[in-house]
Amino acid sequence: MAMPQTKPAPVATTDIAVSARSVSKTYGETEALRDMTIEFPRGQLTSLLGPSGCGKTTLLKIIAGLLEPNSGTIEVNGKPVTGPGEDRAFVFQDFALLPWASVMRNVAFGLELRGVAKSEREAIAAKYIADVGLKGFEKSFPHELSGGMRQRVGLARALSVNADVLLMDEPFSAVDEQTRRKFQEDLLSLVQNENKTFIFVTHSIEEAVYVSDQIALLLPRPSRVSEIIRPSGLRMKDVDNIRRDPEYLDTVDRIWALLRSYVE
Template structure:
């Protein structure tokens, strides 16, 4: 694995950076959540934000999404400053955030519907991503007829269908059982490979972060800043069945736990 100083440009040329966070701070009243945080997210890769509870992972994700303003600093997506939500970013919420009165296909196509895409076109796109997340045959079902894991797949398909170049995932697998979570992780690796999009993934799970990530940014407790950037190297192309047995995978998991143990209450 390679470990990179958090204040470095991470060795990537600007053209290879999809999202750039520069000296971002966020203050809520008398609480400073983020302080001068800088981080680059390489294009076409999955970066996990990992750290103890309350360290600002979701806050940073929402600032990148344009859902929260930064107190200071700047976020750029594809070289353009972020001032509000935009079609270049799509958010997958922890609690699914589906329309309960809409079918699976309408939920998936809803972002396209808001953009005025014709019904036949948006449904064709929605069907593609419904198949891609493993929900073929459930197009006309409603959220209450689906399991938690299936509802989260609908949310992921909806995020993919609008063709945003940056997907922001806020603990998307936290509400599902362990078996479903492992299958999601395998599917996510395939999506990253197939879609060539930039994924920013918030998780509390060290094992999950190491399993799915091209890059892991470890955030320290507030005021949050990046303490370490890890880029796994030896197991990324060995196939989903071999990652968890790889010595580097096990070493990184142990190393991250050693770094974070002192901050767990």
């Protein structure tokens, strides 16, 4: 079944933090993105969801300034992206921690690179270490932590630099299901409390519907936006009740019906 070529609905009365306009990207003869256009509302979480190889991570890296598009523009807060910037922070799938540094040093590392004084950066890092549930592990090293704890360190590091936009590339894929569910609940709290814009890559339909203000369904390569889905009613629900809510169940089924023909 072909995914419908519907235009994303406009975001009413909401500021746009990040916009991608007619972005295309090729790797040699492989066309990853073609005329990708999408807007990311300020203070909300948008999931990028689609079949494997559809360009989700490529788009995320272009927004981060880690890759250059062949054509098109990315704007963050109305300014064109020409490379990495302090207005964006990246949470990597593989944690990307410094193995020789403590949790405190890892979380404070971005601030250290910016020249923030040690006492100030450690105070900021301590706040976010506590916020992600790692208080008491400040002196621990990555090899002493579980995979879930290492991912929390990566998230705390991204939060500590106070970037407007957090780019998350399948951040929960390497942890067990119980830890993943707890991370999802924690992420909802962060979106509510941090007033940042989250762009979240996932392969999980259930995860996308659970955590997202909007879900961008991407077509197979060369990728474009097929449809924007906004499960708006779920944001008003208690986190314990979302997965039982009829809107959640119906949205999961609807997305699966759109994506199933692309599963090999």
